[in-house]
Amino acid sequence: xxxxxxxxxxxxxxxxxxxxxxxxxxxxxxxxxxxxxxxxxxxxxxxxxxxxxxxxxxxxxxxxxxxxxxxxxxxxxxxxxxxxxxxxxxxxxxxxxxxxxxxxxxxxx
Numbered sequence: 001x002x003x004x005x006x007x008x009x010x011x012x013x014x015x016x017x018x019x020x021x022x023x024x025x026x027x028x029x030x031x032x033x034x035x036x037x038x039x040x041x042x043x044x045x046x047x048x049x050x051x052x053x054x055x056x057x058x059x060x061x062x063x064x065x066x067x068x069x070x071x072x073x074x075x076x077x078x079x080x081x082x083x084x085x086x087x088x089x090x091x092x093x094x095x096x097x098x099x100x101x102x103x104x105x106x107x108x109x
Contacts, residue, residue, distance in 0.1 A: 041089070042068035045096035052100075052107045072096065 024032035047064035079088035
C-alpha cells in the first residue's frame with residue numbers, strides 16, 4: 001500500500017481534521033490535544049530518523065509510530081525519575097530530534 005500522491009494530500013488533511021473533531025466530540029478538548037500530541041511527540045521524531053533510510057512512506061509512518069511508542073516513553077520515564085516529567089518529555093523530544101539530525105549528517109557521508 002502506497003500513500004496517495006500530492007493531489008490527495010487535501011483528502012488526508014480533511015481526514016486528520018475529522019479524526020481530531022471526533023476525538024474532540026467524544027473526549028473534549030483534552031482528547032483532541034491528546035490525539036494531536038501522540039502524532040507530534042511519538043510519530044514525528046522517529047519519522048524524522050527513519051526518513052534517512054530507504055523505506056516507503058507508509059512503512060515509515062507505521063514503524064515510527066510503534067518505535068516511538070516504545071522508545072519515547074522509556075527515555076522520558078527514566079529521565080523523569082531524576083528530574084520533573086515535563087522537563088524530561090521536552091528533553092526526550094529534543095534528544096530524538098538531535099538523533100535524527102545526526103543520522104542525516106552521518107548518513108550522507
